[in-house]
Amino acid sequence: MTFSEEIKREARRLGFSAVGISRIAEREEGTDTPLPRFLHARLLEWLRRGYHGTMDWMARVPDRRADPRRALAGCRSVISVGMNYYTSHQADEQPGHGRIARYAWGEDYHEVLMRRLAQLEARIKTLAPQAQTRSYVDTGPIMEKAWAQQAGLGWIGKHSNLVSDQYGSWLLLGEILTTLDLDPDEPGTDLCGSCTLCIKACPTGAITEPYVVDARKCISYLTIELRGPGAEIPDELTPKLGNRIFGCDDCLDVCPYNVNASPTAEPAFQPSPLTLAPTLEALANISEREFTATFRRSPIRRPKHTGFLRNVRTAIRNLRLSASSHHPPAVPTG
């Protein structure tokens, strides 16, 4: 068994559903590698259009974000991992219930994946003590989907997320950068073809062209990342949020590659009654202390108490609006 195979076997043993390797050529080899250059251009254009909105951290170090060699000097390989978070439960969307995106139904994935990546890193260091390594799970400037695609975990779909022919879009991603020369996998092939279901399904038109998302219109951004004093959701978009109080799965739900998704066995991603059927009226009264205690180990803590309550209030307003439009006042007859 080669060293690369040994790493992949260990990754699977640790519970990662998918693992693959991509290589980065050294600068001294003369020609720059195409992927960092391609990513740099795409990222700069995305930032130029202002698609990052208030996510200033996305604009901070674009050179470094596009090129892992700037995050780890001498980086030669990227080990990309994915964890299936799909469960067969369906959100209970009866009137009065909010909707939470699937990735936030269980424990915070950053912690779930990072715990295992730390073990994988330790194993690599045992096998190759000279190796330098650095792990990320959305915890630093790196374009995770592109490296996962390069490592053969799947392809970047038109909604801009990674799609796997085995797990659909329900993979959360992480990676280990390393100075080791590992055996690369074949990059994933784009299987979207002429499909445009995700673009059509987006309630706000946030997928402005295939593979490009304007975060300022994306419900995931509006309910999670747009926060802080005065961070109001634009009036024209509030009705589009419907009952969504944290994130959005609409572009993922319609993808044909998700039809046969098999549920994860990972206990950390299982939902609770609270995340599956959150009651809006009860959440509208949650105190800051209760919010912090309830969502201590959940991604839902990210928009903080103020951001989360703003989302809940928006969903309640939308519920009242839809109730009144379904039951118009009786028209006097005669």
Ligand code: B12
């Ligand atoms: C910023 C961010 C967001 C922002 C912006 C989204 C976006 N598309 O950029 C917001 C808050 C809106 C968001 C939402 C969501 N996110 Co998010 N997000 C990120 C983050 C931190 C950075 C992404 C980034 O670099 N964006 C910048 C732009 C320039 O890049 P991009 O969209 O990746 O697209 C470029 C590349 O794809 C490139 N490209 C590369 N190869 C190719 C090939 C071709 C042919 C083309 C044309 C282009 C192309 O060109 C594109 C730009 O033009 C990553 C974690 C990370 N560090 O990578 C998670 C991440 C992408 N998010 C994730 C998730 C789960 C989500 C949500 C599904 C959560 C939810 N349910 O609410 C939604 C999905 C919304 C959507 N349709 O994208 C996962 C995706 C997992 C997966 N299977 O792909 C990630 C990888 C986190 C993780 N570690 O698992 N997210």
Ligand code: SF4
């Ligand atoms: S997550 Fe929702 S709002 Fe964002 S691009 Fe997908 S469908 Fe549109």
Ligand code: SF4
């Ligand atoms: S819905 Fe269609 S276009 Fe969108 S990612 Fe899936 S296959 Fe690709």
